[in-house]
Amino acid sequence: MAETMTLEIHRGDTAGGELVSYTVPSTPGMVVLDAVHFVQAHHAPDLAVRWNCKAGRCGSCGAEVNGKPRLMCMDRVDKYPAGEPITIRPMKTFPVIKDLVSDVSWNFEVNKKIPAFKPRNDRPPRFSQEEADRVQEFRKCIECFLCQNVCHVLRDHQRKEEFGGPRFFVRVAALEMHPLDDGNRTGLLKQDLGIGFCNITKCCTEVCPESIHITDNAIIPLKERVVDEFYDPIKKLFRILMPQSRPEAGD
Amino acid sequence: MPSYETHEYDVVVVGAGGAGLRAAIEASARGARTALICKSLLGKAHTVMAEGGIAAALANVDTRDQWQVHFRDTIKGGKFLNQWRMAQLHAQEAAERVLELEQWGAVFDRTKDGRILQRNFGGHTYPRLAHVGDRTGLEMIRTLQDRGVHQGIDVHMECTIRRILKDGDRVGGCFGYHRETGRFVVFRAKAVVLATGGIGRCWAISSNSWEYTGDGHAMALWAGAELIDMEFVQFHPTGMVWPLSVQGTLITEGVRGEGGVLVNREGRRFMFERIPELYRGEFAETEEEATRWVQAVIAGRRPDARRPPELLTRDVVARAIRREVREGRGSPHGGVLLDIASRRTPEEIKRKLPSMYQQFKELADVDITREPMEVGPTCHYMMGGVRVDPDTQESTVRGLFAAGEVAGGLHGANRLGGNSLSDLLVFGRRAGQFAAESAQRNASVAQVDPDQIDQVVRESLAPFERTDGENPYALHEELRSTMHNLVGIVRTEEELHAALGKLQQFRQRSARIKVGGNIQYNPGWHLALDLKNMLDVSEAVTRAALQRKESRGAHTRDDFADSDARWAKLNLIVRQGTDGIEVSPRPLPEMPPELKKLLEEGEHG
Amino acid sequence: MMAEAVLANRRGGLGRTERRDLWWAGPLATALGLGGFVVYATFRALYNTDFRVVPPDSAYILSPFYSPLIVLPWLPPWVSPAILILWAPGGFRLTCYYYRKAYYRAFFLDPPACAVGEARGHDYRGETRLFLFQNLHRYFLYLALIFLVILSIDVVYACIWPADGGKTFGISVGTLVLGTNVTLLTLYTFSCHSLRHLVGGNVDCFSCVAMGQLRHGLWKNVSLLNKHHMFWAWTSLFMVAFADFYVWMIASGRFTDLRIL
Incomplete structure (x- = not known):
């Protein structure tokens, strides 16, 4: 007889939900998503869960396992203490649809606010690998939205109207620091995406399954760019004295 | 009868992977009101799992490369069954499409002089794959997604399309349901582009996700379109074999492109013994020569040696691995060993293959910078698909287009690695363009007979009405193991017949499936509906495999072990007949002499 | 049927979480560390004595809390030389991107830890409005760089020992303490996010700007240090307090500074 474990899975929808316990046999190398599939x-054939690649590449299966935001497909069950139930809930920040599935459509709306890549055409598209490196880190993002889920500005303060969230700072960073991009999205960061609401408490970085240094490499450098343009008196003076050095205004 | 919502568009694109996105962008840019429908969330389609790269003769790394060589490699890799015109367009336009992607913001790995870097891959004569480490597909889908955001495309996420609706003999739209609510939806459209991907969920060990249930293949068949080359299912040679929970998960061919070698339990590089006649003289024959080639590539020099046999085409490598395992020379968990640790430094491995490193470390407790990986074949790609006009991608049904994996013809009997991402871009764009033009030629939106809709609604709700019956998951598992055991890498007449018998039983049982719960986000119900597609597609594959009495590319028959020159000139066409699925041979279109000459030059050059 | 119902509870509120690990240990340690430092530094700044040893008994060894030493006799006694200058390094740390994280979590509990609830009902404004002062960080950086020069000069003084009416080069434990202190402060300052931005982070295309190679090189090196900004923040914080403590001890005669060279 194989060893078994207990899962407590959130079952329910907008009307309300509860944790339901299931017993699942454990197999070597099993991940939480395998256990959910067994259930x-x-x-429970109608247990709702999102997943696709089952290899940490698509970012579909984000949930909260024992209270921590995780990709279920990359979360080995053998790292949890044997004998204790494993609790799986949907991401808390977004409205639940059913069971482990939540409504993440807000993220797709935020994405639409960000002006597209705007290639500079004054030179051939050549740049070094070293320059690519910085942007490629951001482009590793698999849009699992775990950072959006854990960010307290969204999770506890529900600032969805005024704040874009870490995912979209990463996206703007990828555009702003792209060696070939000619746009300027600093005003957008300050206004529509409300980067000032971020108090750099780094939970986004802690949960990122792609190990993107969201806070240090994307958000803080963007905050510095916002300071350059809006809050640095000496830079402002320079710009008044030498108007040609003014970065191009937004698209 | 339950109600349904109705939308009206010029062009509806079903599927939002690389081909679907590219088609929607093109159709929309040409002024068509365009809807993009995805079964998952946008950006989660199977394209994100593509790892190795996009094949295009940019000649950034080896200046000798040109479209003619890419064309020749593709046809040779496809064992001469490819539709020549598709292979030609693909080779000619791939480079343009890749550069376009860069203009849309994609950040490929760079050469020393700052251009797009290209890597070696199986079956490609020169380093040809534009790539981003081992996550090229993600780069591609995100670039297209971000491009599409500002294009005015209506995206319908988590919506499954169940049926192509017809207006007489042309397309009138399609019918589906929203996964979230279970609500039915009708899209009336002047043109429909199928970009639904493949059929890998019919096999037990597969690198494909739940989405790959052959929706487009099945719906095209039901709508009266023809399928082509359905006997050719690609097994990728290197999937994970251990632990069980990740069995089948893909390991990129890029590992071998970066110098990785395959060894058996005895430590022997068995690929040296498995170079087929077709490639005789093109590959290294000693370890010393292969090592010399790798060293030259690492140093960025033009190699003075031939390439290692690990870079043979996927069909050849997959068969060789299967043979090692069958003959008792496999690794502990029934695969062979893929070793990159002894070839490259840990830093290089982490830089060029970051996802592979992470995947093995977290899921298998294997550090690939120190230890070899255990690998074995995994069902990966469907060469066969909707037969389309090579230039327009229109199927034999007017107004119905297909692009990407769901379309057949480009890859023939075996696809080269890297040719699928370029396929998506080249033919996604073409499908979008010609679907938009087709829509513009038809002033009014098609009329759809409500009976068609009533019928599919009734059929869709039937599983809820049964109080007792089969579990859809259990039936799916049986289907997968049947296809794996009887219609796998190597096939025999007897096993194929047995498979047909099983499929017949499954079909009867699928009519008795019961699903619990309600209509909202109910994966059991979704699977029950998808099973219909999988059963028809599985039967199409099995019947085609039964007819092709030879071995060619990905189709290997134990009872007809050799290639047969007569079969080299025939494609198998699958159609929905009055008594079920019909298969018939059709001669390949005649290749123009100048292209034939290209192939012959390759033979002697 | 395996199913058995357990109530789900997902309410918010301070400290509410579904985590089962010791999530409170991190913020508690931060609160104790930062709190301890602030208490000690305030005490020593007000103490206004025993902050240096001077020749002829020793080299000139000055506590970093009191450097540069500005003595304005007309000020009331509680406005010590330390109070006059400590606002600058204090401001640098207060507006530091790492410390912001640390004290927002440990003192403001905003949030106390990841996926742990916050007190309900407070109007969170992040770093907008009042907290816009955080954007002055780069100006505190400029001051911090000047302080590094001053503290380095202090180390030089700490190497000059009296000898037979003249001067000689010498090193004591005190010299080493000051030297280590300025080294750690340099690493902390040079790993600053604002500096990283200034030297090259603000460039998008290094191959299109003047001195692009140089700026990329600088940016890359600062980035390497920046990865460990938290480490430098804590070690330098500890060291600067220890340096002051050491000077206090030798100045008050409780320890004798051991001459090594």
């Missing part, structure tokens, strides 16, 4: 196949 689906044997106990």
Whole structure:
């Protein structure tokens, strides 16, 4: 008889929900998503869960396992203490649709606010690998939205109207620091994306399954750019005295 | 009868991977009111899992490369069954499409002089794959997604399309349901582009996600379109084999492109013994020569040696691995060993193969910078698909287009690694363009007979009405293991017949499936509906495999172990007949002499 | 049926979480560390004595809390020379991107830890409005760089020992303490996010700007240090307090500074 474990999975929808316990046999190398699939196949065919690649590449299966935001497909069950139930809930920040599935459509709306890549055409598209490196880190993002989920500005303060969230700072960073991009999105960062609401408490970086240094490499450098343009008196003076050095205004 | 919502568009693109996104961008840019429908969330489509790169003859790394060589490699890799015109367009336009992607913001790895870097891959004569480490697909889908955001495309996420609706003999739209609410939806459209990807969920060990249930293949068949080359299912040679929970997960061919070698339990590089006649003289014959080639590539020199046999085409490598395992020379968990640790430094491995490193470390407790990986074949890609006009991508049904994996013809009997991402871009764009033009030629939106809709609604709700019946997950598992055991890498007449018998039983059982719960986000119900597609597609593959009495590319028959020159000139066409699925041979279109000459030059050059 | 119902509870509120680990240990340690330092530094700044040893008994060894030493006799006694200058390094640390994280978590509990609830009902404004002062960080950086020069000069003084009416080069434990202190402060300052931005982070295309190679090189090196900004922040904080403590001890005669060279 194989060893078993207990899962407590959130079942329910907008009307309310509860944790339901299931017993699942454990196999070597099993991840939380495998256990959820077992429940689906044997106990609860209608258990709603999002997943696709099952290899940490698509970012579909984000949930909260024992209270921590994780990709279920990369979360080995053998790292949890044996004998204790593993609790799986949907991401808290977004409205629940059903069981482990939440409504993340807000993120896609935020994305639309960000002006597209605008290639500079004054030179051939050549740049070094070293220059690519900085941007490629941001482009590793798999849009699992775990950073959005854990960010307290969204999670506890529900500032969805005024704040874009870490994912979209990463996206803006990828555009702003792109060696070939000619746009300027600093005003957008300050206004529509409300970068000032971020108090750099780094939970986004802690949960990122792609190990993107969201706070240090994306948000803080962007904050510095916002300071350059809006809050640095000496830079302002320079700009008044030498108007040609003014960065191009937004698209 | 339950109600349904209705939308009206010029062009509806079903599927939002590389091909679907590229088609939607093109159709929309040409002024068509365009909808993009995805089964998952936007950006999660299978394209994100593509790792190695996009094949295009940019000649950034080796200046000898040109479209003609890419064309020749593709046809040779496809064992001469490719539709020549598709292979030609693909080779000619791929470079342009890749550069366009760069203009849309993609950040490929760079050469020393700052251009797009290209890597070696199986079956490609020169380093040809534009790439981003081992996450090229993610780069591509994100670039297209971000481009599409500002294009005015309506995106319908988590919406599954169940049926192509017809207006007489042309397309009138499509019918589906929103996964979240279970609500039915009708898209009336002047043109529909299928970009639904493949069928890998019919096999037990597969690198494909739940989405790959052959929706487009099946719907095209039901709509009266023809499928082509359905017997050719690609097994990628290197999937993970251990632990069980990740069995089948893809390991990029890039590992071998970066110098990785395959060894058996005895430590022997068995690929040296498995170079087929077709490639005789093109690959290194000693370890010393292969090592010399790798060293030259690492140093960025033009190699003075031939390439290692690990870079043979996927069909060849997959068969060789299967043979090692069958003959008792496999690794502890039934694969062979793929070793990059002894070839490259840990820093290089982490830089060029970061996802592979992470995947093995977290899921298998293997550090690939120190230890070899255990690998074995995994069902990966469907060469066969909707038969389309090579230039327009229109199927044999007017107004119905197909692009990407769901379309057949480009890859013939075996696809080269890297040719799928370029396929998505080249033919996604073409499908979008010609779908928009087709829509513009039809002033009014098609009329759809409500009976068609009523019928599919009734059929869709049937599983809820049964109080007792089969579990869809259990039936799916049986289907997958049947296809794996009986219609796998190597096939025999007897096993294929047995598979047909099983499929017949599954079909009867699928009519008795019961699903619990309600209509909202109910994966059991979704699977029950998808099973219909999978059963028809599986039967199409099995029947085609039964007819092709030879071995060619990805189709290997134990009872007809050799290639047969007569079959080299025939494609198999699958159609929905009055008594079920019909398969018939059709001669390949005649290749123009100047292209034929290109192939012959390759033979002697 | 395996299912058995357990109530789900997802309310917010301070400290509410579904985490099962010791999430409170981190913020508690931060609060104790930062709190301890602030208490000690305030005490020593007000103490206004025993902050240096002077020749002829020793080299000139000055506590970093009191450097540069500005003595304005007309000020009331509680406005010590330390109070006159400590606002600058204090401001640098107060507006530092690492310390902001640390004290927002440990003192403001905004949030106390990841996926742990906050007190309900407070109007969170992040770093907008009142907290816009955080954007002065770069100006405090400029001052911090000047302080590094001053503290380095202090180390030089700490190497000049009296000898037979003349002077000689010498090193004591005190010299080493001051030397280590300025080294750690340099690493902390040079790993600053604002400096990283200034030297090259603000450039998008290094191959299109003047001195692009140089700026990329600088940016890359500062980035390497920046990865460990938290480490330098804590070690330098500890060291600067220890340096002051050491000077206090030798100045008050409780320890004798051991001459090594």
